[in-house]
Amino acid sequence: MGPQVDTLAPDPDIPAQADVVIVGGGIIGVSAALFLAQRGVSVVLCEKGHIAGEQSSRNWGWVRKARRDPREIPLIVESLRLWEGMNETVEAETGFRRTGIVFAADNEEDVARYETWLDHARPYQIDARLISGSELDQQMPGAGSRWKAALFCGTDGRAEPQKAAPAIAAAARRRGAVILTDCAVRGLDRQGGRIVAAVTERGYIRCKSVVVAGGAWSRRFLKDLGLTLPQLKVRSSVMRTAPLEGVPETALWCKDFAFRRRLDGGYNIANGNVNVVPIVPDSFRFFADFLPALRSDHKSLKLRPDGRFVQEWREAAPVPLDQISPYEKTRVLDPAPDRRYLRKALASLSSMYPAFAGTRVVQEWAGLIDVMPDAIPVISPVEDVPGLVVATGFSGHGFGIGPGAGRLIADLVTGATPVVDPREFRFSRFSDGSKPRPIAGI
Template identity: 25%
Template sequence: MTRLIADVAVLGGGLIGSWTAYFLARRGKRVVLIEKGVVGAQSSGTNFGNLRLQGRFPGQYPLSLRAQDLWERLEDLIGDSCEFDATGHLYCAFDEAERDKIDHYAEVSESYGIRIEHLDRAQLKRRFPWLGRKVIAATYSARDATANPRLVTPAVARVAKSLGVTVVEHCAVREVRKSGDTFHVDTDTDLQVECGHVVNAAGAWALEFAERFGETAPLFPAGPPQFVTEPFPYFITPSVQTVDGSVIARQIPRGNVILAGYPRTAADPILNRAPVPPVKTLAAMECLAEVVPALRSCHVIRVWSGIEGYLPDMLPVIGQSETTPGLIHAFGFCGHGFQIGPGVGLCLSEIIVDGHTETPLSPFAIGRFQQEIEVSDKFKREFDAVRKTP
């Protein structure tokens, strides 16, 4: 058996865990990052790569803006831009009810100092003539951006390792227990870590660790279907998203179009599989052709997904355990974790090192599930769709 003494054990080598380890190492903490597979293999590395500010839960904006500042300094932080690109983001409406939604989202964004442009059909035709006639209005946020999720988490983990973090891959955590002020983390590779803090950033697998300490959440696994087309002449500069989520698309300078075709698909965290049914690919491309008619003839060349955790209010769990001092949770990001990832890692490092963070995290407390919560309409739609997935 190999025994390591550390200040913090981070369970899960996704974006959240890797950023947390990185910021802790910068504060001089001894960290062991444990990943059951390879770093960034699940939703952290297989998501759309959207760094979207507009349209977020209002209580998340302080965290989201803090994260965006870190994204904008990514190359200074880790020495790699990871294809960060301030593309801007178009939020598109198909009817007046959806126009009201994006106008409301914009008002919330603007209240936090984010500049939003409100565009009608005539303005869209002048600035983005490639949009289909189905789009009657849109809001545009120039600060929104994208990055390559396949590159980011491994890059952050590499820098964390250079700062002294012990990164252990292909190592599943079997037991976490606490004796006095010390946590004991046992794994299937005979590695044992003794530490003062544990960060539960295990994604769709996080619930088993929370429940060992008397806490729970109604987490369920699903996969975000993702597609990429063959290269096409480059003409779409911003990310494009519809209010109903049927189209979330961006074109990279090489010409390929990346598309997220929601609703999500079923996922199996036990078998570690998140297959994408062909019918979803066809439906997503049909929707894309309505929004961007010029892409009607594009061919899909690859389809993929990952496994991520969802919660009924479509908000993550972030913050200290309410039963066990030294245990910190960060899971259930509901498809929104890529943008806030570095901000979450920074906040968790502050909680561990300083005992608190100035960024408000109370809406994300795990204790909220001890009482009845309001179930998101989006969750209801997604959950029904996942259950019906063939």
């Protein structure tokens, strides 16, 4: 069972029309709704389950610039600026705090990789730097003799995934957005190639634009429109503890574990170097697309067969829009956590900070991350479907980058000057011969 998310009562009535319909109520969808509503655009957000029911409430809660893919740096810089004022913007607690994040380096190879990243980051004047010895001990007591060095960014921070998206959605509604939950969008109605309506389980919503921010469901949704999105899923597991004293406020990542303090005084803990990749029919279809990523990250990506193969096989066929869709049959993706990896992470963490040895584990959960072959998202109009904007494939980076992505989506929908250059996030990069690849060493 997933984490307890702050509840948000839906609007009772479905509008007959809107300027924009957003498919998906995660951090990306609600952020887009907020920025569109702020501009006076009439927007309806449709979520098949509840707000932040999937990965937007199940992630680590990190909000970071450090070790970002260089192509994402302009967007995360904007996103951090928005996070810093988010509590005031939404008039609620999102949990955002600047606490700093440390990425440990075990050896000279790690140090060299972080130095390369700093070269990428330098033009953006990001305050990250390499630290070691007593300076590392100051940020992370006991770490100075444990690791060769670390990458530290003091202005990075955290927010609470179970609070942030519901708070942003509520703020969007106060500005005029309509928020519908338990309301799946089954597909789109088009005339002359253009979008004229979103077809939901509760009826039609006439509109001119649709934003698909469906996370791990986006590949399935777009396939029914005749669009190929090379997207797969990665299962990531997290545990949280009861409130705990005597542990640093600064967040830490190393190859054995990662942790960060929660607003309630407990800690989120994860395995720092394990991601489970369910083998599904699309694994074979997109094998060539993802092969470079598998080669560069083969130690941390664990390919595993599980029940998702059969489920996705059964869900693959198109369903008429007047019939119950797969999105209604599975309101929330709620995979079982990988407890073996979590226990291993907790044991390693306890050896460094004994305070964790006796802590009470309150809950464990997992989520499915929507990943792309080059590990950066698609935030883009689709030329073949006028009025369609896709925002998905955030590859585990979506929570921190969410507000910036929401603003960029609003720019693309309204035709405003984009807050950052969106070229790297274009949908067409998978069909224009670009051969997208992850950036090695990040």
